[in-house]
Amino acid sequence: MLKQAKSCFAWLLGLSFTSQFALADDVKRWGVNMTQGVTDVSREIYGLHMDIFWWCVAIGVVVFGVMIYTMIAHRKANGAKAANFHESTTLEILWTVVPIIILVIMVIPATKTLIKVYDTSEPDLDVVVTGYQWKWKYEYLNQDVSFFSSLSTPQDEIYNRAPKGPNYLLEVDQELVIPTKQKVRFLITANDVIHAWWVPDLAVKKDAIPGFINESWTYVEEPGIYRGQCAELCGKDHGFMPIVVRAVPQAEFDAWMNKKREAAAAIAEAAKQTLTFDELYAQGEAVYQKHCAACHQADGKGIPPTFPAIAGSPIANGDMRAHIDRVLNGGQGMPPFGEQLTPVESAAVITFQRNAFGNNTGSELQPIDIVNFKQGL
């Protein structure tokens, strides 16, 4: 019994001691405590967390201390005789009032912090964050820049066929870039199911509810890369939709935005070109392996019944418009790729699907067809 109580106590003490080292980078592997983060709010929250933790430790020391004492001192084996008291109004009042006082002490700073977190007014920059199964879309409101961000860890690492990198599962193809020393407001929503956008270092965690906009904000002082994950069960790949935020000084941010705009213009421009069949096929194969193979498999055989085969698929061998529609707009369980792939990529992957895996329609598709389709032509 004694041992048991002791071990409990040791756990508690262990927690408090080790937490002192948690901040040092080199013990990251044995991370034991919440990050202090890089914003005012995140540090306040860390403070609240430590305050309430120490209160709990203190109460625990008293309660478990008395328990351990009595378990040693009042054993029958040691000849203890049982007393017979069973009531004391004074005690009852005391241990009702003292906890209430402690709670009030805690609640005041908590309320203050909460009010701060909720103050989303007067942002310098608005980013619309939309959760999709299983990627994020970032749109800089009224800035003509938007893109998708999805997991970039290769399947081989996940299935233990290749060694895992340090940012295993916490790396994306396109990071969200924000300026430092600016109030950035996140307008968070979702396209399908509920997700939650969480970056521990910013202490921002907000559910992405389809059909509603939730607001949150951050003000990052130091440039850096901050990683997080989707924090609401959203289906099969919930564990595989990370978030990476890169905070950079304003000037760098502006330059980045310009590059993004140019890239968007280039994509629009590229959509006007005409490609040869071989170009389309080759590029299509690359797109397929990157975006489609996870479900439809590299050999095009799929995983029926959940993920249909492309090889011999009635759609990939049938009406072209139906095929375009399925790829751009998705279907039951098939995500929409219309916004994620450029017209060139879409045209390429569809051409590829219609001519690979033994499919032999011979048909090809030009980027402009995709642009027209999107405009309802």
Place this chain on the structure above:
Amino acid sequence: MAHGPAKGITRWLYTTNHKDIGSMYLWFSFLMFLLGGVFALVIRAELFEPGLQIVEPEFFNQMTTMHGLVMVFGAVMPAFVGLANWMVPMMIGAPDMALPRMNNWSFWILPFAFAMLASTLFMEGGAPNFGWTFYAPLSTTYAPPSVTFFIFAVHIMGASSIMGAINIIATILNMRAPGMTLMKMPLFVWTWLITAYLLIAVMPVLAGVVTMMLMDIHFGTSFFSAAGGGDPVLFQHVFWFFGHPEVYIMILPAFGVVSAIIPTFARKPLFGYASMVYATASIAFLSFIVWAHHMFTVGMPIAGELFFMYATMLIAVPTGVKVFNWVTTMFKGSMTFETPMLFSVAFVILFTIGGFSGLMLAIAPADFQYHDTYFVVAHFHYVLVPGAIFSITAGVYYWLPKWCGNMYDETMGKMHFWMAFIGLNLTFFPMHFAGLAGMPRRIPDYNMMFADWNMISSVGAFLFGAAQLLFLYNVIATIVSGKKATDRVWEGSHGLEWTVPSPAPYHTFSTPPEVK
């Protein structure tokens, strides 16, 4: 006694006897505990190290969901109903439950309901994969077809719970022996009275929310779809209006069990009986106005956020009263540490630790960092495993001699305790760290920085599982070939149940006993 049990299988199928039904509930619950435990072991095996080794993400989600559902609805709730069936009539001097036939119905719905739920594992598209909290629209528009079976399974197990609860209330309010006033009832009876009230109040709400799901999925309604004017968050409000009282449904009877055991082995009356009763009632009341502490991150208006934070924190006060009362009961007692007492003492300590982390979660801004991480998983396993499960185990050891007339093997009992105690702390304590370091829950794979804690957790889980096999063996050995137990069983025991022979006769009281 006029007649004993009938022979053969029909004894169990047709029985109206509270002891038979209690036993069936307890065995069923143990079976479900093993099933839910196997699901947990699949989870822990996959999480043993980073990368996908054993199961695919899709199946992992089914395991998480089924584990939660089976443990909550299949293991813990029926176990407490089983204890209530056995003990409440004996403790208040009643011949049986108030409505014995309905009692049998309540039980026999359960095997059917869980067979239906388990069968979804073999259906096309797989079992429910949206978590035991089944948030819409993942559980509606995006759910596998088996969700329909899940919904109906929940409906009938809800009906079972409601009938069970009505029966317990009617028994307690109507069947007490003369002289057994309300404030003389053992605390186990009190806590169950209040639990039953909670059950009747919230199980219909659960039925309501799954009905809304059914309508949204198959009949085109818009409860949880913003396009039609509804709101996915509405689902969460209705669910947690049920869900939070539900977690107290799983702990209040545990308080009752522990309040019976500690005085026995401290050989000293329970300290603060009346305040225990009032504290239980306060917890029950508060449990109705704190539900949205599970939803701090959904984007509620700040007023709601604050209200639910304050109300939640208040629950620490009546719960604290209970903890302090137990400690004071032990104080200046004359204590021995047989297996039931070991489990009860561990209950007090570890439940309190779970309560502390609950209080941390209640701080809304801090919950923004804790929510949906392993810190939450650590919290609720501390209140559920060394909370609910330990108290049930303690209760079984404590009353088993009364049930079957034989004494269990004390050495094996102690071994079970220490294995369970160590296994459990190994499993669940590191989850606090993993969660604080940023590991989300419900994920089949994770970054290496969480690897070490997860490995320890997984080892602990298998140790804890092995301990349960020892328990099973010990219980069966006791029933088959234990030493004969005395009527009193424990030196310090008090109450009507200890005045009847061991094993308790098939019909305990044919005439009302005398209550002093």
Place this chain on the structure above:
Amino acid sequence: MATEGTYYVPEQSKLPIFASFGLFLTVFGAANWINGSDNGPMMFMAGGFVMAVVLWNWFSTVIDENMNGLNSPQLKRSYVWGMGWFIFSEVMFFAAFFGALYYIRNFSLPWLAGEGDHSSMTPEVLWPGFEAHWPLMTTPDMAANGEAAKVLGPAQNMSGSTVENVWSWLPLWNTIVLMTSSVTVHFAHTAIKKDNRKGFNLWLGITVLLGFIFLGLQAEEYIVAYNDMGLTLESGAYGTTFFMLTGFHGAHVTMGTIMLLVMWLRSMLKGHFKSDDQFGFEAASWYWHFVDVVWVGLFIFVYVFG
């Protein structure tokens, strides 16, 4: 039936296990049916049949036991408690749906329209042009997507009527019918307490009749809604809450009417119930009053302030 000492202890019973099986078959069949399996309807029907037979036998047994004087006063009290708490559980079931209505009207719609300081961007980004009105005729989907919208609001709704044609407003008549029936069932109760068999049969008969009239009017209302008003389960939040609330209420009225009908037949055909022993009837009448109270809530929140 064994009566030992002063305590009642029933013997074994086959009813519960068959009831469990019947219940299982019913819901398993229903789930299969809804999911489009061919043998679903058969299973559902079979389950319903088993349930009906079991319940028939169960109630007959209970009645026989009571007629034979086997029920102690204590057991009778247990039945009273049982019915009371059962009705409480029904109250909570309806509370969930009233809660949903309240939430949709007071929270989700205003938020979708950008009211409240924490959701001002919602319509701007997602549902341009949406405004919150109740009854909800223009869904957010319609406001944002016009022709392409999938979730359309109703063409007309059921709420309040102008003063002139209030007498042709069906819900009002429904209210009158149901309120009256609550009074008549009470008269029946007083009658049986005074051992006035004829009065009992008469008042109870009228109550049952009123129950049927209510159901007929309700059916008429639904037909009009579907055929003429474009108001269906699928017409957004309004249709959803309207049909779910009135639908579950209607289902309960059906149950209640059947219960009262059975009581009436028992009295007419078998002369059951005595001035000091009529709990079967009382339980049904409590249920009836409960259904009536729910209707008052519906009338106010769904129709008048609709």
